Amino acid sequence: MIRFDIPDDETLLLRDTAERFVADHYGLAQRNVMLEQPPEQVPPHWGEMAELGWLAAAVPEAAGGLGLSAAQLVPMLEVLGRGLVLEPVGPVAMKCAATLARALPDAGAELEPILSGERIALVAEGAPGAPVSAVKTGGALVLSGVAPLVMAGPWAQVFWVVAELDGAPVLMRIPAEAADVTPVRLVDGQVAARVCFDGVRCAQEDVVTGCAEALAYGRDMALVGVLAEMSGLVDALHGATLDYVKLREQFGRAIGRFQVVQHRMSEMFIRREEVHSMARLAAEAMEGDDAAFRGKLVSAARVKIAKDARVVMRDAVQLHGGIGVTDELAVGHMLKRLLVLSQVEGGRASHLKRFRALIGL
Amino acid sequence: MTDLLNSPEDMAFRKEIRDFVAAELDPDTRAKVVRGAPLVRDDFMMWHRSLYQKGWAAPGWPKEHGGPGWSARQRLIADEELFRLHTPPLPGFGFKMIGPILMRFGSTAQQQRFLPRILSGEDWWCQGFSETGAGSDLAALRTRAERTKGGWLISGSKTWTTYAQYANWIFCLVRTDPDVKKQEGISMMLVDMSAPGLTRRGIRLMDGTEEVNEIFLDQVFVPDDMVVGEINMGWTYAKALLEHERLGIGGIGRSKHLLERAREMARAAGCEAEPEIADALAEFEIDIMAIEATTLRLMAAAEAGVRIGAETSLLKIRGTETQQGLTELMLDIAGPSALPARDSGATEEPFENVAFQFMNWRKLSIYGGSNEIQRSILASQVLGL
Ligand SMILES: Cc1cc2nc3c(=O)[nH]c(=O)nc-3n(C[C@H](O)[C@H](O)[C@H](O)COP(=O)(O)OP(=O)(O)OC[C@H]3O[C@@H](n4cnc5c(N)ncnc54)[C@H](O)[C@@H]3O)c2cc1C
Numbered sequence: 001m002i003r004f005d006i007p008d009d010e011t012l013l014l015r016d017t018a019e020r021f022v023a024d025h026y027g028l029a030q031r032n033v034m035l036e037q038p039p040e041q042v043p044p045h046w047g048e049m050a051e052l053g054w055l056a057a058a059v060p061e062a063a064g065g066l067g068l069s070a071a072q073l074v075p076m077l078e079v080l081g082r083g084l085v086l087e088p089v090g091p092v093a094m095k096c097a098a099t100l101a102r103a104l105p106d107a108g109a110e111l112e113p114i115l116s117g118e119r120i121a122l123v124a125e126g127a128p129g130a131p132v133s134a135v136k137t138g139g140a141l142v143l144s145g146v147a148p149l150v151m152a153g154p155w156a157q158v159f160w161v162v163a164e165l166d167g168a169p170v171l172m173r174i175p176a177e178a179a180d181v182t183p184v185r186l187v188d189g190q191v192a193a194r195v196c197f198d199g200v201r202c203a204q205e206d207v208v209t210g211c212a213e214a215l216a217y218g219r220d221m222a223l224v225g226v227l228a229e230m231s232g233l234v235d236a237l238h239g240a241t242l243d244y245v246k247l248r249e250q251f252g253r254a255i256g257r258f259q260v261v262q263h264r265m266s267e268m269f270i271r272r273e274e275v276h277s278m279a280r281l282a283a284e285a286m287e288g289d290d291a292a293f294r295g296k297l298v299s300a301a302r303v304k305i306a307k308d309a310r311v312v313m314r315d316a317v318q319l320h321g322g323i324g325v326t327d328e329l330a331v332g333h334m335l336k337r338l339l340v341l342s343q344v345e346g347g348r349a350s351h352l353k354r355f356r357a358l359i360g361l
Numbered sequence: 362m363t364d365l366l367n368s369p370e371d372m373a374f375r376k377e378i379r380d381f382v383a384a385e386l387d388p389d390t391r392a393k394v395v396r397g398a399p400l401v402r403d404d405f406m407m408w409h410r411s412l413y414q415k416g417w418a419a420p421g422w423p424k425e426h427g428g429p430g431w432s433a434r435q436r437l438i439a440d441e442e443l444f445r446l447h448t449p450p451l452p453g454f455g456f457k458m459i460g461p462i463l464m465r466f467g468s469t470a471q472q473q474r475f476l477p478r479i480l481s482g483e484d485w486w487c488q489g490f491s492e493t494g495a496g497s498d499l500a501a502l503r504t505r506a507e508r509t510k511g512g513w514l515i516s517g518s519k520t521w522t523t524y525a526q527y528a529n530w531i532f533c534l535v536r537t538d539p540d541v542k543k544q545e546g547i548s549m550m551l552v553d554m555s556a557p558g559l560t561r562r563g564i565r566l567m568d569g570t571e572e573v574n575e576i577f578l579d580q581v582f583v584p585d586d587m588v589v590g591e592i593n594m595g596w597t598y599a600k601a602l603l604e605h606e607r608l609g610i611g612g613i614g615r616s617k618h619l620l621e622r623a624r625e626m627a628r629a630a631g632c633e634a635e636p637e638i639a640d641a642l643a644e645f646e647i648d649i650m651a652i653e654a655t656t657l658r659l660m661a662a663a664e665a666g667v668r669i670g671a672e673t674s675l676l677k678i679r680g681t682e683t684q685q686g687l688t689e690l691m692l693d694i695a696g697p698s699a700l701p702a703r704d705s706g707a708t709e710e711p712f713e714n715v716a717f718q719f720m721n722w723r724k725l726s727i728y729g730g731s732n733e734i735q736r737s738i739l740a741s742q743v744l745g746l
Contacts, residue, residue: 127697149697184707186700187716194707250498260733310689317723321496321731322521322573325566325723332567332720339716343697349637 002284002297007075010068015075017052021045022083028330034086039183039191042120042155043086050117055093058221063107064115065097070221070283074228078279081229081341082236084333086190088120088152094225096123096160099218103171103211121158123218124150124174124195128350132163132197134172134207141165141207143172143197151344153193154183161197162215165207169215173206188336216291220298223345224282227305231279233338234309237316238272240331241265244320255319264315271308278304296358299351306348309338362445362617363646365653366438374435375442382446385411394447397622397714398703399570399721402485402527408449409482418480419456421605426464426472427480433608433660444614445621452524454486455479459532461605462549466590466598471551475530489519489533489552489576490599496521497734499534500543500596504578506535506550512584513537513550518577521728525561525574529554533578534595547595551587558582568720569703603730607669608660610729611652611676612684619687619718620645626694626711641690648683652676671742674735681725681732688719 007015025045034043049055057073059065073094080089097114100121101107113119124147126132132145143163150159159179161172180196242265245256255261282301285294313335317324324331342348390404412418420436422428431439444450460479463471478484495502504517515535525531531552538546552559558581563571590598624642627633633642656676663669692699692715699715701707708714726732740746 149700182707185702185705187702189702192700249494250496250501252498255497258733260736314685314723318726318731318733321727322491325568325720325727327565327567327569335720336567336716339692339719340700343692343695343700347693347696349635349693352637 002281004280004284005071008072011072011075014054014057014068014073015079018054018076018079018083021048021052022079022085026083026085028333031084031086031333035189039185040154046087046120047117049087049089050115054089055097055117056115058093059097059101059107059111059115063101064111065101070224070286071280074224074231074279074283077225077228078232078235081232081337082334083232084188084330084337088122088155090222090225090229091122091151092120095218095222096121098221099123099171099211099214100160102217103208103214119157120152120155121160122150122152122156123162123222124153124159124179124197125162128346131169132161134163134165134170134202136165139204141172141202141204143174143200143202145197147195147197149184149192149344150195151190151192153195154181154191156181156193159195163197165209168209169212171208171211171215172202173208174200174202186340188333188340190337190340213291216295217286219345220282220294221286223298223302224279224286226341226345227279227282227301230305230309230338230341231275233334233341234272234275234305234312237312237331237334237338238268240329240334241268241316241319248321261319264319268312268315271312275305275308275312292358296355299355299358302346302351303348303355306342306351309342313338362621363650364441365650365657366434366441371434371438374438378439378442379446381415381417382443382448385415386446386448390449391447394449395622396710397718399568399572399717400449402524404449405451406482409451412451413481418451418482419460421457421609422460422480423464426460426476433664436609437613437656437660440609441614441617444618447618450615454488454523454528454532455484457605458488458602459486459551462532462589462598462602465601466594468586470586471589475551484530485524485528487522487525487528487531487554489522489531491521492518493520497731499599500547502534502536502547504533504535505539506537506548506583509582512582513588515550515552515578515581515583518575520573520575521564522561522574522576523572525554525576526563526571531576532589534599537592537595541593544596546593547599548592549589549595549598550583551589552578552581552583556581556583566721568717570721572721604670607673608656608663608676610673611656611680612725613649613653613656613680616645616649616652616680616683616687619684619691620649622711623687623691623694626691626715629711630694630696630698632694638690638694641693645683645687645690648679648686652679652683655679671738674730674738674743677729678732678735678739684725685722688715688722691715692719 056065057068061067114121126145127148134141134143156176159174161174163172178200182194184192184194245261246254248255278301282298285297417429419428420431420439424430492502506513506515533550533552534547536546537548558579560577562575564573565571627638632638659669695712695715698712
């Protein structure tokens with residue numbers, strides 16, 4: 001059942017803490033300094049994020065987490081998104097931890113160092129149609145294949161590799177030093193890695209089978225994280241543009257007084273509201289056991305938000321005029337982040353396909 | 362790709378251009394243009410020299426000033442072929458802006474001094490119109506010139522000046538009379554970029570390049586013979602400048618270039634047969650056809666003596682929308698392959714510059730009169746609203 005409750009105290013506390021964190025640590029100038037760091041260097045605030053409980057928030061209490069719902073995390077993730085935060089809260093908390101909590105019979109021990117911020121663990125996957133694969137050789141398993149883009153990849157101590165073994169997906173625990181990790185700086189300054197697993201060996205006890213359901217859940221949860229960040233960014237671009245058109249004067253008045261600009265802003269507002277709703281809808285869909293229902297709503301949210309974000313990117317820059325294409329305002333940085341978030345975890349087209357399949361078309 | 366200009370003469374002319382480009386274009390430059398990478402001074406200059414030697418540097422110029430004497434039709438074909446063959450699109454500040462203005466309004470001395478140097482590439486011009494407070498409302502500009510012995514002293518600043526880092530001359534709009542209606546107190550002056558008091562600061566863009574600059578002018582002396590035409594007539598000249606070569610602003614060549622590139626990406630990504638992508642590619646071809654058909658129709662009218670005015674704004678609006686739309690389609694095709702930064706060492710052809718192009722081409726709907734302003738022009742000047 002989908003409910004749109006008023007945010008409870010825990011939700012608001014998480015959000016407010018995130019707001020303070022971003023205000024303290026993520027001024028544009030401070031962030032620019034962080035972007036100059038070599039890609040191997042973990043951004044400085046990871047420990048603090050773990051202490052604030054952000055990594056453990058969505059993990060069930062039984063597995064050592066705080067047991068909050070995805071919906072309770074959305075406002076916090078929106079703040080991190082609009083704050084252009086560089087630490088991999090999404091990939092670790094929403095993707096890896098969420099997957100492991102479901103896939104591992106006794107997840108607590110594995111998750112403990114991850115949730116405390118001591119160890120960064122990431123899910124690594126091949127490109128669509130080119131999965132990493134594993135074959136049995138003697139007592140061990142040998143992997144082959146590449147994960148072309150693992151967000152935050154250079155900072156991982158452990159990869160949980162999604163591999164195909166005997167035609168079924170398994171998770172394999174691979175220490176990062178065993179793989180060939182090449183850092184990749186992305187257009188928005190975030191760090192990812194191309195990780196090659198060719199010839200990497202994995203002991204039988206580090207293989208988790210029967211995890212298809214957990215993987216699907218983890219992917220949806222990761223997407224909810226991405227969509228929440230996008231929602232925060234769309235909201236921020238809308239806010240920045242609204243402020244700008246009220247302030248910027250041409251022809252003797254604020255450009256926001258021109259009807260064309262007013263209509264464009266109204267349109268952006270409509271999109272912001274839709275994005276806001278769909279991000280929450282996707283998060284609500286994570287509750288309950290109906291995987292098809294969940295998948296349908298999460299994919300629907302992906303499609304809608306990707307489409308709306310495109311238009312918002314376009315119009316936010318356009319209404320800023322020349323200053324909008326520079327590196328000097330947050331607008332350009334937010335556009336780049338949105339661009340990245342639009343292209344990862346399956347884009348609009350692939351989720352439209354999934355949605356159609358799930359509604360039987 | 363469908364070409365509408367395909368009579369036997371058109372085809373012969375296309376071949377002439379193709380042969381020339383095949384013989385002259387540097388393969389490295391070509392590769393950069395194919396990949397959609399940012400171009401630098403040398404890329405432009407080398408190609409400029411080839412065109413100059415051939416007598417093709419300034420397609421729009423009359424023969425007496427060194428133009429090739431092409432018809433409007435031939436100019437469209439040349440634009441299309443040069444884009445298609447991946448030659449660097451030369452910035453138009455000299456050829457399409459100040460050159461034609463000097464031909465119409467400049468003194469004989471200015472024409473003799475500057476036109477040959479624009480043609481040969483010895484001078485690189487940049488355009489000093491926009492200011493922080495004067496963008497769409499260009500007439501609000503505040504950089505002022507005050508009378509001094511033998512000339513003028515300019516103080517103020519200009520911004521968004523494209524390629525000022527390469528330029529040795531800048532043509533500026535400046536306020537020479539603050540006490541009249543704002544359009545009536547503006548003059549156009551030619552300023553030596555090395556003049557004392559002129560400084561430049563590069564502006565970093567979100568795509569990582571520094572294509573544009575700020576120019577600061579502090580009591581920069583401009584002698585009387587560097588004023589274009591008459592004092593306080595600058596607005597008229599600026600309007601004439603923006604109206605020059607209007608039939609070419611649909612950017613048909615650029616659109617076809619981007620469409621071809623998008624097709625190549627779809628093939629590389631193995632999605633060219635997916636209905637959504639295949640339909641989008643076909644529809645873009647049709648959109649471009651409509652821009653081309655409209656351009657040809659306006660051109661025929663102009664040749665028959667009909668005065669074509671602000672209608673051409675429609676070409677700019679649809680042309681830029683098409684080009685920006687194509688960069689978005691490229692993002693859809695590329696997926697995560699669009700994400701590595703250009704200098705990350707992890708980019709893969711043909712997707713290397715997809716994000717860069719998406720960001721860089723946002724400017725098309727902002728500069729040269731934003732698309733909102735173009736629509737207002739259509740409404741007021743064509744529709745009488
Ligand atoms: C990459 C780039 C290169 C450039 N190169 C040059 C150059 O070489 N030389 C030069 O002189 N200039 C150059 N420009 C400047 C360009 O011409 C201006 O950016 C343009 O005129 C818009 O002005 P602005 O940026 O101040 O935006 P603004 O005028 O502030 O406009 C902001 C937004 O408001 C809208 N708007 C404004 N007025 C109205 C209205 N009346 N009705 C409806 N909407 C309105 C605009 O369409 C826009 O969306 C360049 C700009 C860019 C981005």
